[in-house]
Amino acid sequence: MSDSAGVRRVVTRDQVVRGGCRFFLRHGMVDMDGLALTLAISRATLYRVVHSRDGLLGDVLWLLAERTLSRARKQRRRSGVDGVLEVTWRFVEQLRMAAAFRTFLRSEPETAARVLFNASAGVHPRAVSAQREILVEAGGAAESWSAATLDQVAFLYVRIVESALYAELFGGVAIEPELAERAARAVLTHGATAVS
Template identity: 60%
Template sequence: MPVPSRRVVSAERVVQGGCVFFLRNATLDMNALADSLSVSRATLYRVVHSRDRLLGDVLWRLAERLLTRACAETAATGVEGVLETTRRFAVGVRQARPFRAFLRAEPATAARVLFTPAGGVHARVVDAQKGILVAAAGDPTWSPADLDGAAFLYVRIVESMLYAELIHGRRADPATAERAARAVLEAC
């Protein structure tokens, strides 16, 4: 009796499929995703290891697109450029209906994926923010000394504003968050 061949799928294809699925459904159902990719659930897990990790990859891919667009549309430089990029990114996150629906429907999963190594989103956002700070340091009026520390603190402030309802059940004031973020940048 012939042995059935195993269908192979790349991690990139799974993330792409996961992005499409997430944008349509505001979640990731691993069985339905495996079916849509024409692979078994076991093959899907072999490629991505866990739902949290795949959610992290999907959320980061979607956030990275927003961040790239925000950077490209930013006209200011230095501290003002960093803040402008953040404002543009925050608007994109607030307008992302599937993402907001996911936060409401699966708050514990969202917190785990966004803020812990399980999803890996936070670490990637900090690295991206460090890159933004490096680019902004090209402005001779501002040169941060501790890029790693500044990026980490800055991201935590922005996360506190973007995910205030998830973290403590109430909306944050963007103006207060921006003042705190500015203070971090100016203290560098």
């Protein structure tokens, strides 16, 4: 799309992702034609900048998740395993209350599963990396774990939380919150022994 003088509008990936976040929060999805119109660029320009809808969705979902996770981390009152679990359940509660996110999961379950769980979209690896940081911040057993152990515990922990949060995307039954917490606590409590 060009302006009235025929000059092509230039946008950065960051501008597109932030625009995608606003679009997602309003509509519970990202429609590429609608987003291009909102950003006053052509669809071709939009794809030139982001390459794929899945890639854009991954960046949008992670940016929104990162903001929520950052708030949960700032609100943490405990340390050690209890502090890690506190951050997780604050984050999970906020996601469960996010209307746009729930709309997306209901209306595009296959896309959601692909973007949230496949490494190529970038959400899962970033979630594991953030969880690793949370483990280190909380102290406790994590202080004595090797880097490899931290990576593996973070990965397992995130997968447990995902299983509880997105049971419908895995085609499973809803997991009781108490059971999910016991499983998550077990990974954190026995991680060093189990992984070493």
